Each structure stands twice: as C-alpha cells, then as structure tokens.
Amino acid sequence: MRHLVASARSGDRAAMRALLTAVAPVVARAARRVLGRANPDVEDVAQQALAAFVDRLPTFRGESTVKHFAERIAVYRALTARRDAQVRQRHVMPGGPVDELGVPDIAPAHDVALAGRHRRELLLEALEALSSPQAEALALHFLFDHTIAEIAGMMGTPEETVRSRLRLGKQSLRARILRDPRLTPLREELS
C-alpha cells in the first residue's frame, strides 16, 4: 500500500485509483457507523472525507496504515457533521424534530438490532458533549475497536495522550450518562 501512496503522490492516476479503491469502503463504513446508516448526509460526509484523504495524502508520514489514516479522517468528519447538526438543531430549529437533521430515530427499540442502534445513537449523542480529541479517541476505541497504539498512530499523538483522553473521556461520559434522563438505556447498560 505504501508504494501506491508514493506513486499517487507523484501523479500516477492508476495508483490513485487503486488507493481510493482500497480506502473508500473504509471511509464509507466509518461515515455510516458514526452518522447512522439512514442519515441523508452520509454520502456527502463520506465524499468530503475522501477528498480530504486525497488532500492530506502528501502529509501522510506512515505512522499508521493508509486505511487507518483514511478512517481517522472519516471519523473526524462524521463527528464534526454530527456536532454541526446538533448546533443547527439547537439554534435554528429549537424544539424541532430531530430526524429532520438526519439523526436516526431514537424511539423505543423493538428488537435487538434496533436496540443496538438505539444505544449506539445515544452513545454518539453523549460523545457530542465531549471535547473533539476525547470524542474522537472514544469513537475510534469503542465504535471501531482500535487499540491505543493504533489510535496513537492515527492521531499522531503519544500513546499516553490517547490513554489520558480515553480515561478523561470516559469520566465525562459517565457523568453525562448518569445525569441525562434521555440516556437512561445506557445507564442501565452500565449499571
């Protein structure tokens, strides 16, 4: 994969196509995992993430795999899109229906799969209250099952920093889950 990066950087169109073919499914999955499968913004966000991947390719230093590099960009983009949607929800349409902004319905779950999506959506909602680095680290860790070393490589930070972000993020998350009645299903999961 590294040789593809070098070739793509030098303007090789075939290499760029091969590189995009390798990372695009990862980007698509990341956007859908964070935003929700039915979110109408998924394609736009994924497109922007892939464009950002191409844009930032010259800065890729090999601290992570190329797929992880692309995935981190997609996760960051998707988290930012969620925050933006929530900001609009609060300021533009206070009291308006959440699903107008593409956030999946969080009505009571009727089956296991729906319950899983419901809890995941609540967790993502809780992440929005955290700082960006903490939310990103938690998302990569819990939503994408990345180890601390992998996250450190993806974020370009020391492992100890990632560990600290996870620890502080979990503390904040726990406090939020305990005080927010909308997050009751998560509280039950934690108890």
Add this chain to the structure above:
Amino acid sequence: MSARACPDDTLVRARRGELLPEEAGTLEAHLTLCASCRMSAALGRAVGPLPPPDDEDEALARRLIEHQLDAGAPSATVPVVPFPARRRRSPGRSWAVAASLLLMASAASAAYWTVRVKTARRAAAARAAWTPPARPSRTATPPAGATTGPPPLPLAPPTVPARPGPSQSRPVHAPARATQTAAIDPETLLRNANEARQARRADEAARGYRALQARFPSSREAVLSHLSLGNLQLSQGAFSDALAQFQAYLRLRGDGAELAEEALLGEARALAALGRPAEERAVWQSLEARFPRSEYSWRARERLRELERGAGP
C-alpha cells in the same frame, strides 16, 4: 493486572474475538476490581460489534471513487493534471470542510428564492437557456463522442435563439443583446447552478456561478453566488478559490449582510485549510464578536481554544 494498569487493548481484542482463554480469565478478574473497565466493557456491548464493509458500503464506495476521480478529471479525453499539482501541498489543516455549511447555504438560498413568484415568461426563458449548446461552437450539432445527459451550463453569455425549436438544428449565430437578456437572467442562472450543485454536478455548477458573476456582477444573485461557489470550492478542496469567493461576498455585501456569518465561517475554514492560523484566528474572533448569538459562535470559541493550544487537525 491491577486497576491502575487497565487493559484497554485487551478489551478491544476481546471485542475483536482475538482473546486467548487465559487472557479472558485474567480480564474477568480485572473487571471485578475496576469500575472504569467495567464501563468500557459495557460501552463495547452497547455499541455492538464493528461489522465488516457490506454491500451498501461497497456501493457507496464505488460512487465515492468515481466522484473523486471525476472531480479531478472533467473529461476522459482531457489530459489529467498530476495529483500533486492540482492539490494543495502544504500540510495545512483541512479538517473543517463544511458539509453542514453547504447544506445550510443551500437551504437558505433555496428558501430565499423559492418565495419569489416565477412568471411563465421566466419559466420559458429558463427552458430556453438550457436548450443551446454550452460550447462556443457555431453549430448545434453535438460533437462526436458526446454523451447523453443534462446539458452543461453556459460558460459565458450564450448565443441562444429567441425560443427553442427548429432553429436548434441550424447554425446558431449571436443574437441581439436584448434577446440574450430575455433568455438568460440572473435568477435563472443562479437557479440552474443551484440545481446542478444539488444534482452533484459540481463542475457544471461552478461554471454556472462564474458565468453569473461575469454576466451580472452587480446583481443580488451574483453576490449570493459568491457564497454558494465558495462553499462548493471548499468542499472540493479548492481552498484559495473558496477564500476569494467568501471575501468577495463580504466585500460586496458588508459584514452586516444576511448570511455574513456563513461567509465568515467559510472564510475561517478556508484559512484553516490553507494553514494560515493568524488570519484564521482573526476571522473567528470577528465572527464571535459580531455575531455572539450566532449558531457558529460555539464553533468559533472551540476553534479559538484549539488554536491557542496549537492542537487539532
């Protein structure tokens, strides 16, 4: 394994199904002692396993690839500019591209224009505007190899017949100026460009906005198009061009104009992507000071904190 050395990675490997039996036993023992790890385990259960890419991911991925490649190669017959030459090379911060901004600008634009009553004459003019060839060719015959699909927007004030009809099949000559004005007006050009953008025909939309700005530079539509084109270019990674568009909007409409917040937001994001933190900081500060109740002031404060820390992508 003590509570002070939490096995975060062991939990991840357990979710991945990679744990050895003896490791599973050790982890269970640790979980009885460590509330933090119990929470991690519970969160892992709550979000569920990470599925492998499925068919929908693959389909989306194919669309993403084609779109991305098309964005840099308007035509298969046009020599492709090498990747590094058409992309910004500096390691600037390009994370803050505006998915939501584009959506908001589109919504605001649509809301503004859809309230205007469209006369039948203008509707006819709009249809006429789409009928002629976009290229400055002297004939209406499509070039060899032309593909079917929606016609591109005119790159320049087009040479159009007064009305569609048989005249399309004969050579098209420049009509009287009055005829052009009747057929193409700022509102039509803006609407066509917006429709092209919404249909993800980005290059066509960009050409439409530029044609509008060139043809009717002082019209309200042309001024508004600076914001639309800026957002479009921002989403395509053309940060310098986007910056120029946002600054043009603010220069023409003033900081107190409608959508000035969006223009400032776009300007700040373009500067961030270009790696110009001092100017970016000034714009965020301006946005926060002038629009303290804006929905973007929260974003401004957060970004200013990041800039103070020298952190964030």
